Amino acid sequence: MSELFALAQSPEVWVALITLIVMEVVLGIDNLIFISILTNKLPPENRERARKIGIGLALVMRLGLLATVAWIVQLTQPVFTAFGAEISWKDMILIAGGLFLVWKATREIHHAMDPAHDTDSPVTAHRAIAFGNLSAKRANGA
Known part of the structure; x- marks a missing residue:
């Protein structure tokens, strides 16, 4: 427990966390724009379903990639x-x-x-x- 408290007081950890959050927000917005552009080329009745599936898959893939990177670093x-x-x-x-x-x-x-x-x-x-x-x-x- 004391190790966790020491990590919370470390400025380097906070900078890394803020950097990761900013990168995830920027990449998330990029995913939204890219998926919107691609789904606008579909027939209108399929766009909403395609957007939901695309955003869902982007979220799952991002979490999977983060887990993979955390594993690779070790x-x-x-x-x-x-x-x-x-x-x-x-x-x-x-x-x-x-x-x-x-x-x-x-x-x-x-x-x-x-x-x-x-x-x-x-x-x-x-x-x-x-x-x-x-x-x-x-x-x-x-």
Whole structure:
């Protein structure tokens, strides 16, 4: 109990908590805007249901991701040593995430510079926007 009281008195903990709250609010607003933009492209009778499902899934995913990050931060036991540095699972996950971001950014820049050669892009695919089976049938003319 005294450890919890000591944490509550630490300014670093309060700054981290306030930072996390601000980030969650900003990301939550971003989710609302993004879901609203996407659902406005649906037929009017499906928009409300799609918004509720989208916001619900965004909330569940955010909580799941926060739990995953809290778990990853605890993976500090060294797995192996490379170049005189002890590498843990947390380090490997962060390195893999960084490499993914570099790869994704490079691919996006390449696509922006030469979009004609990018055949894997979902932007080039022509699909009807639909929500559920009912909307897909309407979009396809059934």
